Amino acid sequence: xxxxxxxxxxxxxxxxxxxxxxxxxxxxxxxxxxxxxxxxxxxxxxxxxxxxxxxxxxxxxxxxxxxxxxxxxxxxxxxxxxxxxxxxxxxxxxxxxxxxxxxxxxxxxxxxxxxxxxxxxxxxxxxxxxxxxxxx
Numbered sequence: 001x002x003x004x005x006x007x008x009x010x011x012x013x014x015x016x017x018x019x020x021x022x023x024x025x026x027x028x029x030x031x032x033x034x035x036x037x038x039x040x041x042x043x044x045x046x047x048x049x050x051x052x053x054x055x056x057x058x059x060x061x062x063x064x065x066x067x068x069x070x071x072x073x074x075x076x077x078x079x080x081x082x083x084x085x086x087x088x089x090x091x092x093x094x095x096x097x098x099x100x101x102x103x104x105x106x107x108x109x110x111x112x113x114x115x116x117x118x119x120x121x122x123x124x125x126x127x128x129x130x131x132x133x134x135x136x
Contacts, residue, residue: 028103039089050088069095
């Protein structure tokens with residue numbers, strides 16, 4: 001879209017799939033922060049001036065495992081030794097947190113119940129034969 005002021009807005013029809021390394025040291029109570037950097041390697045800032053006008057989460061679809069904490073953007077300007085002109089890029093950072101209730105019901109609670117039943121098996125008298133009935 002070209003405006004009368006000379007501003008050009010290009011919205012590419014693309015779906016971008018990316019991945020980032022995750023830290024699971026505090027699983028299932030962890031939060032992740034993933035960054036994606038967009039910029040031009042071909043054109044300098046004299047030809048492409050990238051700006052982060054707005055960040056929208058309008059198409060975000062909530063799910064049961066992750067909670068969206070925020071989406072931020074930051075514009076950076078770089079000057080390289082080879083060239084006098086500036087190079088712009090925009091870095092988007094998405095912050096998500098794992099929903100612990102999901103893993104509480106599906107992983108932690110069943111594990112605790114099985115462990116408790118295993119411990120209760122030791123409280124049965126050895127000569128009563130009830131331990132054998134539990135296995136049938």
